[in-house]
Amino acid sequence: MREERIAYFDEDYPTSWINRELSKKLADELEHKGFKMLSAGGLRDWIIERIEQERARNTLAVFLQDVAPDTILDRFTPEALVTSILIR
Numbered sequence: 001m002r003e004e005r006i007a008y009f010d011e012d013y014p015t016s017w018i019n020r021e022l023s024k025k026l027a028d029e030l031e032h033k034g035f036k037m038l039s040a041g042g043l044r045d046w047i048i049e050r051i052e053q054e055r056a057r058n059t060l061a062v063f064l065q066d067v068a069p070d071t072i073l074d075r076f077t078p079e080a081l082v083t084s085i086l087i088r
Contacts, residue, residue, distance in 0.1 A: 004055075006046060007031070007062040008069075010039040015065045023064045030062060040069035044081065047072060051084055 009027040011020075031037050038046055043061075050056040072082040 003058040005030075005035045005060045005062075006038050006043075007035045007064055008038050008040070008043045009064040010043075010069065013040050013065060013069050014067050016067050018064075018066045027064050030064070035062065040071045043069065044071035047081055047084070 007027060007030045009023060011024075015023055027037055046061075050059060068082055072080070074081050
């Protein structure tokens with residue numbers, strides 16, 4: 001069982017192939033099931049906090065948009081914030 005479950009959805013950020021209405025519907029359903037919804041900025045802060053507190057293990061993050069926001073894909077290198085949480 002995951003200790004923490006979050007989902008990323010931000011209407012101010014683009015999506016590519018996934019339909020925005022479907023993405024929103026999935027966000028509403030996951031929120032109803034206890035997932036905490038995070039915006040692009042909230043997702044960045046959440047990742048940084050998990051890394052600093054070494055709490056990345058046993059968390060689940062669902063991306064409801066198929067384009068990573070610039071808040072976590074802050075550079076096109078292995079040091080990008082999005083990759084930092086994957087190796088914790």
